[in-house]
Amino acid sequence: MASPGSKKLVAADGSDEKLSGNLGRDSDSGSSSRSSGVEGGTFEYFGWVYHLGANKIGHEYCHLRFLFIRGKYVEMYKRDPHENPDIKPIRRGVIGPTMMVEEMGRRKVNQRDVYVIRFYNRLDETRKGEIACPTAGEALKWVEAFDEAKQQAEYALSRGGSARTKLNMEANIDLEGHRPRVRRYAFGLKKLIRIGQGPETLLRQSSTLVNDARGDGFYEGGDNGDAIEAHEWKCVRTINGVRIFEDVANFKAGRGVLVKAVAVAEASADAVFEVISKLDKRQRYEWDTVTGDSELIDSYEGHYDVVYCVYDPKYLSRWQSKRDFVFSRQWVRGQDGTYTILQFPAVHKKRPPKSGYRRTNITPSTWEIRNLKKRTDAEPPSCLVTHMLEIHSKRWFKWKRTSYSKFEKTIPYALLLQVAGLKEYIGANPAFKYETSATVVESKLSDVPNGVSDVPNGEYVDEEMEEQFYDATDSSSDEEESDEDDDEEDKKEIKVKLKNVSWAIASLSLKRPKAPGASNVLDASVDPVNIDPSQFQGSLRKGNGDKDSNCWNSPSGMGFMIRGKTYLKDNAKVMGGEPLLTLISVDWLKVDKAVDNIGLHPKCLVQSEPGKKLPFILVISLQVPSKPNYCLVLYYAADRPVSESSSLGKFVNGSDSYRDARFKLIPSIVQGYWMVKRAVGTKACLLGKAVTCRYLRKDNFLEIDVDIGSSAVARSVIGLVLGYVTSLIVDLAILIEGKEETDLPEYVLGTVRLNRIELDSAVSFEV
Structure with a gap:
């Protein structure tokens, strides 16, 4: 076989x-x-x-x-x-x-x-x-x-x-x-x-x-993403080969402290994820001191489930009665193979509190499982396992200073030590150590003769497509390392203890550089036009600073790490510069169902007289599934025509599959609940591989309709974000991924900052 x-x-x-x-x-x-x-x-x-x-x-x-x-x-x-x-x-x-x-x-x-x-x-x-x-x-x-x-x-x-x-x-x-x-x-x-x-x-x-399940070994280690975060992790203790960290940059008295346990497990991220997610008590008893007898209550859309647990905590606390708890698990896997598991306390009608048990709320926590790069193919796979939670008890500080024994009999401490138990369990099972590497699909459009990537979109349209195997995968595999970790070393560290990183960077009196690699993107032979943002009014207003709410701004690209000139040789990334395109307007709309081709609507900014005079407009419509549905429309303008030979020109006039393989977004939760930050992450995402993107090229604009609801994972994450959206400050950067040396260094195409958006402020839109 x-x-x-x-x-x-x-x-x-x-x-x-x-x-x-x-x-x-x-x-x-x-x-x-x-x-x-x-x-x-x-x-x-x-x-x-x-x-x-x-x-x-x-x-x-x-x-x-x-x-x-x-x-x-x-x-x-x-x-x-x-x-x-x-x-x-x-x-x-x-x-x-x-x-x-x-x-x-x-x-x-x-x-x-x-x-x-x-x-x-x-x-x-x-x-x-x-x-x-x-x-x-x-x-x-x-x-x-x-x-x-x-x-x-x-x-x-x-x-x-x-x-x-x-x-x-x-x-x-x-x-x-x-x-x-x-x-x-x-x-x-x-x-x-x-x-x-x-x-x-x-x-x-x-x-x-x-x-x-086998690791591929292509992914880098480390916690760094593609957006700069304001965390300052300090190692406070090492227990059984597990490092315990405390975030000293974001601590506020009375609101708890963010801590994490980190260890290297000698197995692939796929295998470790399977161990953590399984509820079989015989396996669970070998490494987990918290969740004992477990039962799956319910499951939704394949990436979200609810679990009921019963355990006897006599060895953890002074309570003599048995305890039980219900918690939800939501998991996502990034395009680089990194798993993130979110665990929240939950309530479910199938498991109400019962006599003889003390119902407990488990501490919210997250798991992150990231493959580490292998030096040789013969080296066994390994991954970095991180378990993060927020501890509100003052016992944490006593334990940190004096090994306060009572803290070691609490559930938060037991949660931290789950990493140690997992590490030892995996180390004791040879099946993990001698796990063989799986083959990895790798393909680069740039290597294909005659330039597959330059084939016009029209060549793919044919009546015979009706007879295909579901006409699959409109996203090219391209290179696997599309959003690998930022492994650039020897960067100068800016130690500013401010929650708003982008504001911190701007406050250092640094000159905001022009976007690297963007000098030849727009046609220099044409005189630039004057872009007057006051002529373009969207339904969401422009804000007056980060303290403002229900508004947008356009931050610098310096808060994002992008591929440098030598990326194909050494994976080096550099700090982004000023966005190439100007964000002129934002619409926040409420719709009955997802609406495509907004740029063709008579009342759209693109169809206005000032809009028709602009050389080029990039319209990005983020279709947000909810009840009701929402649509966030971003309008980016160029002051000169796009050069056809540039990476942006190839993207604008290329095929849909070419666009899917290069349209990249980098998210960053600048301010907000830490669990939401972990769910969204800071890794770049090729949207065409994650969700369905539809493109409309007309006249002086390109519209990209991003159907977030087309992916169960994306729906799950956006549902969590919408629950906290009024307290979030979110930064997004869009760019075209550089896969060939001629397309490097990358440049930030555009940015947007969304300040504490209110759902009720969305304007009803009728086709």
């Missing part, structure tokens, strides 16, 4: 070469190079997955199927075709530009937790289907594999000829239905059994402790 997630590269002469370790990675030098097979062969990815769906009579099923990706084609088998060379695929199709792939998170299927991937056609969402994997890490690798297949399809289209001829297939792969009503057992696997009249279930052989 082929192992799940195997990859190989089929050469042009028909021979095949098994790839081990990181795809395209030089094991001697540690450098990475593109070897996806676009030029000399065909990329392949194959392995066992669960196929989820319902048959014609409405019964749900969960079948074990062998999925095989060959180039841009995808096939599904009942048996491994390597062991059964004469077997025919039961489903077959081709990946096209309008196919979308979305990670749906964790779901319980037939008493087993699996991680679901949904496929759908963004032009026709009724055409959809689902597969699932046993771990989150495997699900991520399959998504990356589909991205690579999408890259192959785009390259095939770029070489000329008829798209109809290239993508015509004899059958469309249909994951939604199941043809036969008779259920069959997979050959030689003993995986499927019948449970009464209900759906089939999989009794897969017990996997290792890591469930074959």
